[in-house]
Amino acid sequence: MTDVPVLDVRAMSKVYGSGETAVHALREVNLLVRRGEYVAVIGQSGSGKSTLLNILGCLDAPTSGRYLLEGLDVADLDERQQSILRNRQIGFIFQSFNLIPRTTALANVELPLVYAGVSRRTRRERARAALDLVGLGRREDHRPNELSGGQQQRVAVARALVTTPALLLADEPTGNLDSASTTDVLGLFDALHRAGRTIVLITHDDEVAARADRVVVVTDGVLTEAGPAAQRRAVGEVVT
Structure with missing residues (x-):
C-alpha cells in the first residue's frame, strides 16, 4: 500500500x-504525488490553480478525467463518503x-476530531500533541487575537495535522504574513517535510515555491513540471 501515490490525477479537465x-x-x-513529496503549484491569478486546489481537496469535481486519493477514485464516492475522506485524509x-x-x-485544533466523533479525552491529547509539534504547546489557552x-x-x-492526514493541502499559507512570520512558517513546512509529510x-x-522538492506551473489550465535545477527560473518566468 505504501507504493500507492497519495495523489494520482489523470487527464483531468474542468x-x-x-x-x-x-x-x-x-x-x-x-499529476502524481508520492508519499513524502513536497510539491508547489504556482501560477498567476486565473491560471487554474484555485480550481485544481478545490478538486484536490474534494470540494469540487472534475468535468472529465480521474482523481485518485490514496488509491480511491473520488468519483466513486457519494457526498457523505467524500466528506469523511476529506476530514480524515486531507x-x-x-x-x-x-x-x-x-x-x-x-x-x-480539536475541531476536526469533534467532527470525526473522537472522544473528548482523546481529542484533547491529540490536539495538545499537535500544538507541541508546531511549537505552541504553551499557548493552548490563547485565543487567535x-x-x-x-x-x-x-x-x-x-x-x-491532528487527524494524521495523508496530505497537507496549503492554499497561499504565507499570503497574510509579514516576512519574519513567512520565514517562520516556511521553516515549519520544511520540518514537516523532513518528517515525511x-x-x-x-x-x-x-520564493515560497522554491522551498519545495518539485514545482508545478499552471498556465491557462495546463500543468507543466519544472525540474529541480530549472525550477527557480521556471517559477520566475510565471510571476514576472
Whole structure:
C-alpha cells in the first residue's frame, strides 16, 4: 500500500459553462504525488490553480478525467463518503487561517476530531500533541487575537495535522504574513517535510515555491513540471 501515490490525477479537465461561454479552467491535467513529496503549484491569478486546489481537496469535481486519493477514485464516492475522506485524509491550511475567534488554540485544533466523533479525552491529547509539534504547546489557552499572524498559522497547521492526514493541502499559507512570520512558517513546512509529510502548496510566490522538492506551473489550465535545477527560473518566468 505504501507504493500507492497519495495523489494520482489523470487527464483531468474542468469546464465551467457551455458553448461559446465555456471556460476551460483545467485542460487534461496529469499529476502524481508520492508519499513524502513536497510539491508547489504556482501560477498567476486565473491560471487554474484555485480550481485544481478545490478538486484536490474534494470540494469540487472534475468535468472529465480521474482523481485518485490514496488509491480511491473520488468519483466513486457519494457526498457523505467524500466528506469523511476529506476530514480524515486531507489537512487544509488556508491563507486566512480560518480559526474560530472566540475559542482557544486548543479548541480550534480539536475541531476536526469533534467532527470525526473522537472522544473528548482523546481529542484533547491529540490536539495538545499537535500544538507541541508546531511549537505552541504553551499557548493552548490563547485565543487567535492573542497570537501573532505566524502563531495563528501554526495553530492552523496543528489543526491540519491532528487527524494524521495523508496530505497537507496549503492554499497561499504565507499570503497574510509579514516576512519574519513567512520565514517562520516556511521553516515549519520544511520540518514537516523532513518528517515525511506529503505537502501540496498552492502559491503565487516564487520564493515560497522554491522551498519545495518539485514545482508545478499552471498556465491557462495546463500543468507543466519544472525540474529541480530549472525550477527557480521556471517559477520566475510565471510571476514576472
